[in-house]
Amino acid sequence: MIPLPSNALRLLAQRVLARLVPQAGSAHGTSDGAMTTMLIMTLADELESGVDRRMADIAQMRALFSTALEAGVGEDLVATLSPLRDRQPASFRMSDVDALHDEMANALIRLHERAEQAPSLASLNEAIWQYLHESATRHALAI
């Protein structure tokens, strides 16, 4: 039976912390081992939920792009945002989801700058900040 990867990583990290780190033989080795273990635990969480978090970001950015296109943001941005509004990741591999997430985030940065400058886009500006809060909360680390 295939173990649940995130759970397996957590258990391995706990094993490293309990069995191997105490044998490190130096304060530096112990600290390095403890920090490495903490990172593995965080990666376990990312393995479990990372795609889901990015897809939630993508859905929210897509909604922001739709709002922007309806509000009128200039032809240059229309050309950037329109195709992204409907795009899906090439697969659900993390690298493909990341690639689309990054592309949309770059477009969002341009849109945010435009929204800051145009008084008519003040509510969009606020919606973008709201998204940035929600995304930061979604990705917040528990350590």
Add this chain to the structure above:
Amino acid sequence: MQDAGEIARATADYLTKRWGARTEVLRFEQIFGGASRETYRLRVGTGGQERGLILRRDPETSLIDTERRLEYGAYEAIFGTDVPVPEPLFLEEDPSYLGRPFSIMVEIENARTDVASLDAAQRQTIGEQKWRILGSLAAKDPIALGFDRITSVPAPAETAARELEYWAGVIDADEIHPQPIGRAAIRWLRRNMPRPAQKLSVVHGDYRTGNFLFDPQAGIKGILDWEMCHIGDPLEDLAWSLDPLWSWGEPTLAGRLLPPAEAIAIWESASGLNVDPVDFNWWRVFVSVKALAIWVSSSEDFQNGNSREAILAYAGWVMTDRQNRILLDYLSPVSKGELGGRIQ
């Protein structure tokens, strides 16, 4: 050369040559967390006497694109003033001795960096001293100290723009993923530039809890990690010292030591300078962008295999997360101002 025993033996040979007396390394251990330099604590015996030393060896890579000459030059310039620093002994740029360039300083003994276990009275004492020392540094003339020989001297009107464009450039060069919060902050900084520096000062560049050694009874004994020092606006150091990142979990105490308003008052008194709230807000946002750039850069180093140090991955991930939340707290119109108060 990576093996600690080999580095210790080579260090003994080097000291024997420099001191002209046989020197033995009696104890040798790496200190964790020296992200900008590999740092070792050693005990040596020479001429029938023992002494503690600190060895700082260039890393394969680092969190900060540092200049070893700058750091060592800062120690030489500051040592002997009322800003306590370790006594610098040797700067060796010939990599044939230890595989990479390095410096050696006298160890500050019986001192630590972690303030977590201090009681309230000790926090007060150490905190007052921390910001008094920073104020004293701000009051000094960087040219009289000789800093113009180790770093450039900007015009007072250039300090903010110079720092901003340097660190924005680091994000441009090193970001693995887009930084929408950081980019919004950079745009805000460019729209709201502060007035020229009221004076040029030595800016430590990383003045925070964790970068000074103290004894709870004797007080602060040494300010460390000068590799980002430069001549600039003294408000930069004050803002960096108060960044909420250094008081994570205890937002009411700057650097886990003093309320921010009290720290600012002590600094003003010691420096003879004023903290204009509008200008200072600019520097508060700037130092968070600078920190974000450092975390972005550390991620890039780890990701690209320049270093496998866990602390780089930790900084690149955890600190970016926290720094973004600090910037949101400052700048977002929907912020609740929980980490230091909204700016705008």
